[in-house]
Amino acid sequence: MMHDHVIDRSKDITILEVLDRVLNKGVILTGDIVISVADIDLVYVGVKLMLSSVETMEQIRSGNPIVEK
Amino acid sequence: MINDLIYVYCISDSPLGFARNVKSKDFKSMKFDDFYVIVKYVSESEFSEADFKRNLSDIQWVETNARDHIRVIGMIMEYTTVIPFKFGTIFNTKAGLQQFITDYTVSLTENFNNIRGKEEWAVKIYCNRKAMSEQIDELSVEAAALEEEIMASSPGKAYLLQRKKEDLIEKEMDRLCRDYGQKYFDEFKSLSESTSLSNLLPKEYTGQEDTMILNAAFLVSKDKVPDFKWTFDTLRKKDENAGFIIEATGPWPPFSFISIKEKL
Numbered sequence: 001m002m003h004d005h006v007i008d009r010s011k012d013i014t015i016l017e018v019l020d021r022v023l024n025k026g027v028i029l030t031g032d033i034v035i036s037v038a039d040i041d042l043v044y045v046g047v048k049l050m051l052s053s054v055e056t057m058e059q060i061r062s063g064n065p066i067v068e069k
Numbered sequence: 070m071i072n073d074l075i076y077v078y079c080i081s082d083s084p085l086g087f088a089r090n091v092k093s094k095d096f097k098s099m100k101f102d103d104f105y106v107i108v109k110y111v112s113e114s115e116f117s118e119a120d121f122k123r124n125l126s127d128i129q130w131v132e133t134n135a136r137d138h139i140r141v142i143g144m145i146m147e148y149t150t151v152i153p154f155k156f157g158t159i160f161n162t163k164a165g166l167q168q169f170i171t172d173y174t175v176s177l178t179e180n181f182n183n184i185r186g187k188e189e190w191a192v193k194i195y196c197n198r199k200a201m202s203e204q205i206d207e208l209s210v211e212a213a214a215l216e217e218e219i220m221a222s223s224p225g226k227a228y229l230l231q232r233k234k235e236d237l238i239e240k241e242m243d244r245l246c247r248d249y250g251q252k253y254f255d256e257f258k259s260l261s262e263s264t265s266l267s268n269l270l271p272k273e274y275t276g277q278e279d280t281m282i283l284n285a286a287f288l289v290s291k292d293k294v295p296d297f298k299w300t301f302d303t304l305r306k307k308d309e310n311a312g313f314i315i316e317a318t319g320p321w322p323p324f325s326f327i328s329i330k331e332k333l
Contacts, residue, residue: 013139013318015132016274017191020267022135022156025324030169031077031158033118039125044274046128051276 016047072110074117075160079142079151079322080170081105082181096141099163101170104177107145108166116159142322150185152177152329153322176330184326187262188294190287190319192301194253195279196246201312202238208311209241249313250282253304260297261287265325279314286325294320 023040035043078096084105085098096109114120124130138156145151160166170177206213215237219230258264267284275281289297298317305315 014276015135016270016276017318018135018139019131020270021321021324022138022153024155024267026153026155026322026327027080027158027329028155029329030173031154032161032165033074033116033121033157033159035125035155035157039122043125043128043131046126046131048273050128051273 015050019043019047072112074111074113075163075166076109076111076116077154077158077160077166078107078109078138079145079153080177081107081145081149081151082178083149085145085148095137099166101167102174104170104174106166106170107141107151109141111159116157121157121159139322146320146322150181151322152180152184152327153324173329176328180327180329183263184288184323187288187290187323187326188320189323189325190289190294190297190317191321192253192257192283192285192287193281193316194250194283195275195277195314195316196242196249196282197279197312197314198242199312200310201242201245204311205238205241208245209238212237212241245311246280246282249308249311253313253315254283254285256300256304257285257287257297260293260300261289263288263326267325282313286321288323288326 023035023043028034081098082104084100085107096107099106099108115124124134135156142151142153160169201208206216212234215230215234219227219234222230254264265286265288267286269281269284272278272280287297301315301317308315
């Protein structure tokens with residue numbers, strides 16, 4: 001679905017889409033403290049863990065319910 | 070707690086006259102030369118180098134703060150042209166920030182000229198290979214020809230040809246994904262001032278069953294945005310039966326189209 005002002009409704013945007021932009025792009029060569037490539041990898045490991053746990057939850061929810069006879 | 074580190078969201082090239090209308094407790098505007106830098110003061114306990122890096126391993130903390138970064142820049146962007154900063158760019162002092170502005174004035178001005186009056190739109194395209202394989206005889210001439218041969222063959226030969234077709238289907242689907250991905254990219258590109266390709270993300274990151282075949286950003290002139298959206302809508306409906314899922318999001322701050330070069 002297409003929104004006119006998705007930024008206002010940033011809940012519709014996945015965290016992945018947000019991180020894709022804010023971690024890898026924009027003005028990136030400055031500041032006294034900046035995120036390094038190694039730090040970014042660390043963040044993505046966190047995302048992967050989060051997504052895989054969501055997946056696991058969904059598998060549990062959509063699994064065959066136990067039928068009592 | 071003392072908040073004395075300077076966290077930078079973005080730079081604008083015009084004063085924020087709207088500040089009165091926006092809840093600005095989240096951020097403030099600092100003027101340096103001809104630029105207005107949107108910042109917030111943050112605490113050392115959260116954003117000092119060591120603490121910041123520790124916080125990055127907390128995905129909830131990252132999500133909250135990354136969304137705040139986008140939200141504030143998005144708010145400013147509604148009123149004026151912005152150059153967005155990467156998430157978590159921190160200056161220890163105002164003098165350090167002033168030095169950056171002084172060193173990069175020419176490049177900042179060039180970037181403002183490039184992005185003024187334009188919006189960043191993101192397009193991600195996925196392929197549902199199962200849906201595509203069910204349509205393969207309509208999508209691939211070679212697959213259709215082989216299917217005809219199978220129908221006309223004896224059971225034994227048909228069996229062998231069927232195995233051959235399975236290999237062909239995989240190859241043809243790879244080709245179709247490339248061809249369609251390119252076709253979509255070219256369509257959107259023709260409506261854009263500039264393009265930027267990103268890596269295709271694996272399924273474990275996207276959380277999608279479908280395979281990503283295009284991950285791109287387009288810098289679109291504001292007057293072409295209606296055409297861009299129309300093209301998106303048309304393509305999305307046209308090819309969904311073939312197994313292509315097209316997603317577009319925007320307008321984003323022009324993250325993908327900023328290139329800051331050091332003064333020589």
